[in-house]
Amino acid sequence: MGSTRRTGRWAMVAAVAVLLAAGGAVLMTRLSAPAARTPASAAPTMTAPSPSASPTPTPTRTPAPTYDLAGVPKVDVFALIPALHTDAHPSQKLSGEVVRPKADRAPVFASPGGEPVAYLPHTDPYGGTTVPVVERRDGWVKVLLVGRAHVPSHGDAGQLTGWLRADDVTTRTLPAQVEVDISKHRIDIVRGDDRERIAGDFAWGREETPTPHGRAFIMMVRAAPSLAYTRGRPVVYLSVQSPALDGFGGADVAVTAFHYHDAHSGAISNGCLRLGASAITALAALPPGTPVTIRP
Known part of the structure; x- marks a missing residue:
């Protein structure tokens, strides 16, 4: 008889253990419920937790590449820079929008991307550092520049142009x-x-x-x-x-x-x-x- 009772207790303990393992959340809900009995025929209810709002990811911006400008020429009135192009549309009207380098030096490119072929200083004794914009592309501005690609006896001495990264310059519009x-x-x-x-x-x-x-x-x-x-x-x-x-x-x-x-x-x-x-x-x-x- 004692053996039978012990066997019954262990069976009950085992059953409870199974319920705890398989349905712990249900048991906790029942234990937290009001004292009134739940009809045997009624299924236990659960309140699903509200999903927490996912935080909006902060967009990350890839830093602009930096360049060693020690080996490239400065854009100034004395410069001869054959890697830069002369103005292909000299008769087109200018908008009045001008830019100037933010830092001491801004890399100048012959075309968007690639490697810089010169740099534009923030200040220069002979000026030429505030330059008109002639074209805009995504993240880039094409500008007029001082200096020449060649002297007249050796090539085209026309008005120079070059590309600057928009992030490297400040922009304003002149009234006249x-x-x-x-x-x-x-x-x-x-x-x-x-x-x-x-x-x-x-x-x-x-x-x-x-x-x-x-x-x-x-x-x-x-x-x-x-x-x-x-x-x-x-x-x-x-x-x-x-x-x-x-x-x-x-x-x-x-x-x-x-x-x-x-x-x-x-x-x-x-x-x-x-x-x-x-x-x-x-x-x-x-x-x-x-x-x-x-x-x-």
Whole structure:
């Protein structure tokens, strides 16, 4: 009889163990339920836990690659960088959007991707670091640049272009642009729909030393006391250089500029645009990077 009772107890313990192993959650629900008995025919109920909201993943951005720029040339007025291309669309209008490097140096590319072929400094004694945008692609801006790919005696000396990463530059839009029309003898400063005629008579390059045509920008504004013909008035230097002269005045550059000269009418210059006093004053008030378009 005792053996039978012990056998029954062990059977009950075993049954409870099975229930705990297989249905522990059900047992806990019953133990936590109110004291009223659950009818034998009713199935026990459970409340499913509310699924916790999955946190929104924070997008990760792949850091832009860094480059060792020690071995590439600086983009400045003296540079000759044959790896960069000259402007393929010089007659297209500029938007007024300009950029400037955020850091001391921004890598310059011949085309988006690849390896840099030069760098654009944040500051330079001769300016040319605030540059107009001529095209945008995803993450990239194509800009006009100072310097040349070649001197005229060795190749195309036209206006340079290059690509910068958009993350490497700050962007703003300048309110004014300058439009020069040589055949119509007029120079205008254009601000939106407003057009200010600052010159109806000026001088431009002779046939053998022509003024370059197309789009460019103001590189810097600086007085040049050594140039007596300016009579102390500022010179507005442009990003583009002579299409005919390798250098000028003993220097190895031939920069085009707006400047004052007593004689300022007709095709008489070495390529620069000679103006009267009021026109030079108006142009000298414009900031570096201001787009300039010269039409023949």
